[in-house]
Amino acid sequence: MTTTNTTTTSTASTSTAGTSAAPTAGALTKFADPLPIPPRLRPDPGDPLPHLTIRTEAAEIQLHSELPPTPLWTYQGCFPGPVFDVRRDQRIRVTWSNHTTTPYPALVAHLADAPGNPSLAMNDPGIGAATPVPGTDAIPAWFVTHLHGAVTGGGNDGWTENALLYGDAQLSEYPNRQPAMTLWYHDHAMDITRLNVYSGLVGMYLLRDEEEDRLHLPHGDREIPLIICDRNLATDAEGRPTGQLLHKTTGTLPFVGPYTLVNGRIWPHLEVRPGWYRFRLLNASNSRSYRLHLLDAAGDRVSGAAWQIGTDSGLLGAPIPLAAEGLVLAPAERADLLVDFGAFPGTELRLVNSAQAPFRGDPLPPGVRPGDPLPAARLPEPDVMLFRVAAEPADDGFRLPAVLSPGFTRLTHEALPPDHEHRMLALAADPDGTLGLWELAEVPPAQGPTAPGQVLDGIVQVRAADGTVTTYQRLARHFDDTLNWRARMDGWEQWRILNLSGILHPIHIHLIRFQLLGIDGYATGSFDPAHGGTATGAPVGYLGALPIDATQQGWKDVVRVPPGAMVSIAGRFGGAAGRYMYHCHILEHEDAGMMRPFSVMPGPVLALDPGMGGGGMGMG
Structure with missing residues (x-):
């Protein structure tokens, strides 16, 4: 097994606008931290049956350079976990080993239904009028991992009631007899999947094949996972975020949070060069849908630069331009995107979300532009991340293919x-x-x-x-x-x-x-x-x-x-x-x-x- 680690998520990032003082609620500096890139796991192609061991373990990770470290449950000490990079028909065995001994790391609270629509307060930082849910602090580290999208026997799939406690391990075998696609893995324990995933137990799994190889898509440091989720944070008596995760819901609505994370960092930035990049997008949120747009420095939609080439389970027949209405991703959906930054040297582009929450990816109301807050629709903060494009010539030699998967057909x-x-x-x-x-x-x-x-x-x-x-x-x-x-x-x-x-x-x-x-x-x-x-x-x-x-x-x-x-x-x-x-x-x-x-x-x-x-x- 080969492990490549460009930027780990288990240490604090360098901030361009950091401060040693804890911020007031909602005052975290946007785009201060670079986007972390999860480490890669590449099984040895010469091994007829590679065997990888992935440990679930507690870690403390800064989600923003202005925050104290956040206690999490993780795969391999990373949030999100390592990215598997596997070839089609390369059968692998994975031991998911439970090495977690710490108490449940997030504060679980309930905001009761009452006149005045308190569900809008779900997006407020801090516990507010919510009440901690009794017994949730005693939830054990009880895990079972599901490889979402995998064609594998039922005994390897991560049956929800077959979760394991500390010291035990789940052995799963993945034949990978599937086309190139973006899969992901996450905890699936009965009754507490929402809490275990929220605590940090998510990761990406990439499958490759010869059909994809022939396209010569952007690769290396130009192929980047973007694992998007939302979170909330507890606050101290002065209203400053403590770093502890807060799972705050109402009696009728699932979780939606005020902070958007990409690869485990709140509102990060990514330095890119002019030219083409490939982004593997995953909505790893508990319940929030996203409607994603690229905006220029003036806040206008960028057109003609982004193309979707794949969905959850493989390549499309031909590229689809990113529509003016944006790209909708519900929880667990994935999108394979190509973005050409060649026309934007020396500029900045924002990725924003315009989806009203929860459960919805509806288009914006009349008169509202992407990037505008919608606090009454539980979208107080539309920003997702920032791309900073270097000021240099742009020609990487890549050309968008007219055909992606020649064998793709629409079913009827x-x-x-x-x-x-x-x-x-x-x-x-x-x-x-x-x-x-x-x-x-x-x-x-x-x-x-x-x-x-x-x-x-x-x-x-x-x-x-x-x-x-x-x-x-x-x-x-x-x-x-x-x-x-x-x-x-x-x-x-x-x-x-x-x-x-x-x-x-x-x-x-x-x-x-x-x-x-x-x-x-x-x-x-x-x-x-x-x-x-x-x-x-x-x-x-x-x-x-x-x-x-x-x-x-x-x-x-x-x-x-x-x-x-x-x-x-x-x-x-x-x-x-x-x-x-x-x-x-x-x-x-x-x-x-x-x-x-x-x-x-x-x-x-x-x-x-x-x-x-x-x-x-x-x-x-």
């Missing part, structure tokens, strides 16, 4: 094998306000409501585009309900996901990559969450097809499901078997119950399963 339902399986899923609120994943099965209309105004718990009727009404019965909604969905290994499936909850959810399916076939709008106001269904004669109704953004037309493992919409996705459950999970990647939602298991089994075995077909809706 008609092109799927005739024996593909159909699944129906609803995202819905339960009467107590908790959110669930409702696995649905089609049933005869006679099982639906018949009396005037009647609502039957777990019965949802949907009117399609052609006017036909289908009755569905809920089979499961929470993690511990019966396992219903058994996929045939190497079989194709189409999942339709109907959002009845009124909140955007990014849904991640383990093991597979998929494509978005379509998005349709639905009138969902007839769904009655208090009674768990739709009333007689009031089905959820089709409104019309919605456009699919170009950045969502590649291979994905996270799909954004807007409220009042049904998305259709298709993918192949190939390459491995075992028990896996799918879930909302708003981590507070995942921990609160928006996660369900599924299993993948070889076809001949599945044919002998007495429960075969449970939850499916047939082939074709």
Whole structure:
């Protein structure tokens, strides 16, 4: 194994505007610190089965040069952890070894719902009117690592309840029989994923192949991971940040924080040369979505300089220019970007976020420009980072290729094998306000409501585009309900996901990559969450097809499901078997119950399963 470390994150950075005095709340100097570059782990290409050991351990790291060190739980003492750099078909073994002995490092607090919308105070630095959550300081270092996007056996995937305490280790094997793509790894422990990830347990994993090699993309110091997340900090009696992480939420909203970090540093800067760079972007936030823009010194959008070449799970067929509306990334989504700084020698460009929080990547309201604060929408600070372009000639010889992946094709339902399986899923609120994943099965209309105004718990009727009404019965909604969905290994499936909850959810399916076939709008106001269904004669109704953004037309493992919409996705459950999970990647939602298991089994075995077909809706 070769380890390359350009700039570690376990030591304080050099500041261009640092001060020895602790700042007042919200007064950290922007763009004071250079962007840290996580160390690289490159398995030895001559080793037939490299074996790497990654330790989880406590560390104290400065998130900004004007802050005291912040206690964290980390991989290898770094936040974020080291970047794996692996070739396609290079099978590796990783021992995730728990060496963490310190108490949970973040302060966990709750801001109760009350008149006056206290949820806006979620973005305020410091605990404010929030109350520490009893018992969270006793959370043990209980970890299990999931390689997000990996095609690997169920025993290697990081099953949520198989977390380990200090002194134990998780052995996982990753075949890497996948195209070039940006994956990432993070903790996935049952009930506390939001807290373990928040404490620092995230890292990037890059896969490369010959198709990518042929493009001669920017590499070396011109290929840079950008791992973006938000955090909050506790404050002392004078309102100065202490450096301790603060996970402050309300009774109804997941975490969003006032400080934006890139590679573990708050509002950093990066010195670049004129010419092309490749940025591997990851939204590692618990719940915040981003809508990213490049702005010049005058605050105007930069056009023609940034191009997206890949999505979560691989290269696109052709580059996509960064739209004026910006690049949207929900939690866990990735984007592979090329940026040409050649036209900007001696200038500075800002990367800013305009997404209203939480859960949303909506375009800005009229009259608001990217870079403007939106405190009422929980976006008090739009800045993400700064690029400082050197004043020197620009010609690195790279030219943007017209074709990226010659074999890339858009999936359609008609092109799927005739024996593909159909699944129906609803995202819905339960009467107590908790959110669930409702696995649905089609049933005869006679099982639906018949009396005037009647609502039957777990019965949802949907009117399609052609006017036909289908009755569905809920089979499961929470993690511990019966396992219903058994996929045939190497079989194709189409999942339709109907959002009845009124909140955007990014849904991640383990093991597979998929494509978005379509998005349709639905009138969902007839769904009655208090009674768990739709009333007689009031089905959820089709409104019309919605456009699919170009950045969502590649291979994905996270799909954004807007409220009042049904998305259709298709993918192949190939390459491995075992028990896996799918879930909302708003981590507070995942921990609160928006996660369900599924299993993948070889076809001949599945044919002998007495429960075969449970939850499916047939082939074709």
